[in-house]
Structure formats: C-alpha cells, structure tokens
Amino acid sequence: MEKNTRKNILITGGVGFIGSHVVRQFVTKYGDYHIFNLDALTYAGNLENLKDIEKAPNYTFVKGDITDADFINHLFFQNSFDGVIHLAAESHVDRSITNPLSFVRTNVLGTVNLLNASLELAKDNPNFLFYHISTDEVFGSLGKDGFFTENTSYDPNSPYSASKASSDHFVRAYGETYKLPFVISNCSNNYGPNQFPEKLIPLFINNIIQNKPLPVYGDGNYTRDWLFVKDHAKAIDLIFHEGNRGETYNVGGFNEWKNIDLTQLLCRLMDKKLNRQEGASEKLITFVKDRPGHDLRYAIDATKINQELGWKPSVTFEEGLEKTIDWYFDNQEWLDHVTSGDYLEYYKKQYQA
Ligand code: NAD
Ligand code: TYD
Numbered sequence: 001m002e003k004n005t006r007k008n009i010l011i012t013g014g015v016g017f018i019g020s021h022v023v024r025q026f027v028t029k030y031g032d033y034h035i036f037n038l039d040a041l042t043y044a045g046n047l048e049n050l051k052d053i054e055k056a057p058n059y060t061f062v063k064g065d066i067t068d069a070d071f072i073n074h075l076f077f078q079n080s081f082d083g084v085i086h087l088a089a090e091s092h093v094d095r096s097i098t099n100p101l102s103f104v105r106t107n108v109l110g111t112v113n114l115l116n117a118s119l120e121l122a123k124d125n126p127n128f129l130f131y132h133i134s135t136d137e138v139f140g141s142l143g144k145d146g147f148f149t150e151n152t153s154y155d156p157n158s159p160y161s162a163s164k165a166s167s168d169h170f171v172r173a174y175g176e177t178y179k180l181p182f183v184i185s186n187c188s189n190n191y192g193p194n195q196f197p198e199k200l201i202p203l204f205i206n207n208i209i210q211n212k213p214l215p216v217y218g219d220g221n222y223t224r225d226w227l228f229v230k231d232h233a234k235a236i237d238l239i240f241h242e243g244n245r246g247e248t249y250n251v252g253g254f255n256e257w258k259n260i261d262l263t264q265l266l267c268r269l270m271d272k273k274l275n276r277q278e279g280a281s282e283k284l285i286t287f288v289k290d291r292p293g294h295d296l297r298y299a300i301d302a303t304k305i306n307q308e309l310g311w312k313p314s315v316t317f318e319e320g321l322e323k324t325i326d327w328y329f330d331n332q333e334w335l336d337h338v339t340s341g342d343y344l345e346y347y348k349k350q351y352q353a
Contacts, residue, residue, distance in 0.1 A: 005127045006082035006240075007033040010075075012066060012114065013088030015039045017195040018133070020049035021233040022085065027059045029237070034058050036079060039088065040065040048334055049194045066110030069117075076117035083129040085240060086114055092198055093137075093160045097292060100159035107163035108170070115174045122180055130182040131240050132171045136225070136252065136298050137161035138186060147301035148186070150248050157293045175246055183243045185235065188252040188300045192229030192320065193327035196338060200224075201321075204263060205328045206335055208270040208281045218290035220260030223297040227253035228320035231313045238309050249309075252300025255317050260285075266321070273325055 009026065013019040014037030026035050039045045041063055053059055064071050066088050088110060090096065090103045115130065122128040139148040140155030156165040174180040191199075197206040204214050235251045243249060257265075267281035274281075305311045315323070328335060 006129060008036075008080065008082045009033055009085065010036045010038060010079070010081040010083070011085045011087065012038045013045070013086075015041065015045040015047055015049050015061075016087065016091070017044070017049075017192075018190055018229055018232060019087040020194050021192070021229050022087065022236050023050060023059075024053055025230075025233045025237055027053050027056050031058060034060070036060050036062055036081070038062045038064055038066070038075070042090075043338075044091065044196050046194075046334075046338060048337065066113055067105050069113045072113045072117045073120075076121055080121060080125075082121075082125060082127060083131065083240065084114060084118055085131045085133065085236065086111065087133045089164070090160070092196075093158045094198070094291065096158055096160035096163070100163075103159050103163040104166075107160075108166045111167040112170050115170060115180065119174070119178055119180055128181060129240070129245070130171065130174075130180055131236070131243075132168065132182060132184045133236065134168050134184055134186045135161065135164050136186050136188050136250065136300050137295065138165040138168055139298075141295035142297040142299055144297070147299045148250060148252075149301045150186075150250055150304055157295055161295075181245045183239055183245060184248040185239050185243075185305075186248060186250050186300075187232055187235070188225035188227050188298055190229045190232050191226055192324050193331075194334075195229070197335065200259065200262070201226075201266070201324065202328065204266050205270065205325060206339065208267065208284060209274070209328070209332075211284065213286040214263060214267075214281075214284045215286055215288040216259060216263055217288060217294060220258065220263065220287065221296075222259050222294060223256050223299070224259070224262075225252045225299045226255050226257060226262075226317060226320075227251065227313060228315040228317075228323075231315055234314070235305060235311050238311050239305070242309050244308075249305045250300045250302055251305055251311075252302045253313050253317070254300075254302065255313070256297075256299050257317075266325075269321060269325055273329065 014023040096103045139152045156162040175182045191201040195202045
C-alpha cells in the first residue's frame with residue numbers, strides 16, 4: 001500500500017490552529033512516521049499549542065519561513081520528505097484587507113517555493129504527495145440557497161481568498177505541467193481549541209469573559225458552515241492516506257449558522273458557564289460597520305468525501321462549542337500570552353475596545 005511508504009512527512013504551519021491538531025493526530029497515531037513541523041512562528045503560531053508532544057521521538061520542530069526559497073530547498077534536500085501537508089498561511093480575512101501583500105507573499109509565493117522544492121523530491125520518489133489545505137472561501141459567496149461542490153467555479157472576493165485561490169491554481173498547474181502528485185481539500189470555517197482570538201468564536205468567548213463588546217459586522221445575517229477542528233484533522237489524515245491523486249475534496253460540517261444566531265447561542269452558553277444572569281452576555285452585542293466585500297453565505301456539500309472516503313463530522317455543534325468554551329476557560333494563560341503584543345495593537349485599531 002502506498003500509504004505505508006510515506007513516512008517522512010513535512011507539515012507546514014503546524015503550530016497554528018488547525019496545523020497543531022493535524023500534527024498531534026499524525027505524531028500520536030503513526031509512531032513509525034517522522035513528522036517535521038515547519039513554522040515561522042508568526043503572531044498566529046504558538047509552540048505552546050504542542051507542548052504535550054514536543055518531546056515525542058518521531059517529531060521535529062523546525063523554525064523557518066516558506067517565503068525563503070533557499071532555506072526551503074535546503075530543508076527538502078537534507079530531509080527527503082515523502083510527503084508535504086501544507087497549512088502555513090496568513091489566514092485572517094480582516095488582516096488581508098489591511099495588508100494584502102503579506103498574503104501574496106506567504107500564501108502564493110510560499111506555496112510556489114514548496115512546490116518547486118517538491119518537484120525535486122518527486123523525481124526520485126513515485127509515491128511523493130503534495131497535499132494542499134485550502135478553504136471554501138475560494139468559491140466566493142452563495143445566495144440563500146445551494147452548496148459549494150468540488151465543481152463550483154472559483155470566484156474569490158477577499159484578498160485572503162484570492163491568495164488561497166491563486167495557491168490552489170498553482171498546485172493544480174504543477175500537477176498538470178510537471179506531473180507533481182497532489183491533492184487539495186477545501187474546508188469550511190473551523191472552530192475549537194487553540195484558535196487565535198481574532199476569528200469570530202474565540203474572539204467572542206474572550207470578549208465575553210472580559211465583558212468587552214462583541215462586534216457583529218453589518219446586520220449579522222451572514223452565514224458560515226462550522227466544523228470542529230478535530231474533525232477537520234481526521235479528514236486531512238484520511239485524504240492524505242486514501243484520497244485520489246489530482247483530486248479535490250470539500251470538507252464541511254453540514255452546520256450553517258447566521259452570525260447573529262451563533263453569537264446569541266454563545267452568549268447563552270457563556271452565561272451558564274460564568275454563572276451570569278441569563279441575558280447578561282447578550283448585552284455586549286454591538287453592531288459595527290460591515291467588513292468590505294463581506295461574503296453572504298458559505299455552505300459545503302461534503303457528499304464526495306462522505307461517499308468516497310467514509311468521512312463525516314463526529315462532533316455535534318453543541319458538543320464542539322462546549323468543548324471549545326471549556327478549553328478557553330482552562331487555558332486562560334494561553335489566552336493572556338497570545339493576546340499581548342501585536343494582536344492587541346491590531347484589535348485596538350479596529351474597534352477601539
Ligand atoms: P493560523 O493562522 O492559525 O496558522 C497559520 C500558521 O502558519 C501559524 O502557525 C503561522 O506561524 C504559520 N505561518 C504563517 N506564515 C508562515 C510562513 N511564511 N512560513 C512558515 N509558517 C508560516 O491558520 P489556521 O486557521 O490554522 O489555517 C491553517 C490552514 O488552513 C490555512 O492554509 C488556511 O487557509 C486553511 N483553512 C483554515 C480554515 C479556518 O477556519 N481556520 C478553514 C479552511 C482552511
Ligand atoms: P471569521 O471568523 O473572521 O472567519 P471568515 O471571515 O474566514 O469566515 O468570521 C466569521 C464570520 O463572522 C464572518 O461573517 C465575519 C463575522 N465576524 C463578525 O461579525 N465580527 C467579528 O469580530 C469577526 C472576527 C467576524
């Protein structure tokens with residue numbers, strides 16, 4: 001079986017939110033693999049996310065930047081990886097609006113550097129695989145009905161989604177032009193432990209704890225499809241081992257929520273957790289200026305991965321949210337660490353909290 005021949009694996013962005021769950025899944029499940037975790041430790045990358053496995057004998061952390069082609073070529077030459085699972089990226093839409101170029105650098109140039117280095121290794125290793133992790137945001141915005149399938153045309157609206165769409169195209173182009181074996185997955189919004197508190201769910205949990213306003217963009221009627229991060233990590237494991245080369249897989253939670261309804265649900269759960277009076281957290285909801293180019297609705301049709309690979313989400317939204325809230329309560333020190341410095345400056349500028 002091909003899967004047993006790919007044991008020396010590079011995961012990029014592995015101390016970020018999703019990456020840390022993917023690294024843990026691989027390091028703990030596959031004791032005979034060696035997992036290299038390459039991460040530049042930007043504001044979003046935190047070594048604390050993997051403290052529990054940092055001493056595992058089948059794990060090596062490498063600090064480095066995917067935009068540095070010489071460094072990447074050297075790393076690939078030295079370690080002859082059998083496979084790459086590429087998650088490193090600038091990932092926050094709001095930051096892409098204020099600083100699009102850093103998204104072009106990391107998401108486009110960084111990906112092309114990894115592809116070039118992969119070509120060298122693929123020449124001598126017929127089982128080599130480049131697995132690119134992408135987002136449903138490349139498909140643009142849905143109206144009230146319908147779902148994104150693997151055949152939906154790309155139509156990105158934000159600098160973030162444009163940079164991810166571009167990187168997806170490069171991966172596919174390297175497959176066509178140079179026959180690089182690849183697979184791509186496009187996933188919906190993730191939530192769960194270790195997510196940097198600038199994205200909706202962890203930002204609002206943190207703000208409720210601190211009694212700060214909850215900035216809901218526009219009228220709050222925007223819809224996202226939420227998936228618990230550990231279910232995404234399991235899908236990535238499955239696609240890496242069983243997915244068909246040259247194909248793409250959509251991954252989603254079948255779990256659509258309007259932002260305002262999700263915010264109200266979070267408020268109710270947090271009131272219980274904090275023993276606050278019912279309705280106390282809802283008073284923090286503040287409607288603010290809308291995000292420019294805000295996509296109305298994302299919703300994934302995950303039939304292909306379900307039927308071909310047998311994947312489906314294992315955690316209900318209620319269970320996932322409770323686990324997430326509990327994690328942020330039990331890890332206030334983590335929250336304190338990541339919310340100092342760059343993040344605070346950014347947050348203050350945006351909302352004058
Ligand atoms: P994240 O921002 O939490 O983590 C990104 C990681 O990449 C960080 O550890 C950071 O230090 C690292 N990184 C950034 N620039 C780098 C560089 N130049 N060189 C090396 N490392 C660098 O992101 P995330 O939410 O975990 O997303 C991971 C991937 O999954 C991204 O490719 C993202 O587009 C994709 N994705 C995310 C979601 C989501 O809901 N968060 C959904 C679908 C797909
Ligand atoms: P976000 O977590 O940034 O993910 P994405 O933009 O990649 O979907 O945002 C999720 C939704 O929540 C999106 O519709 C924007 C909205 N949102 C707010 O209303 N307020 C906020 O403070 C944030 C961060 C997001």
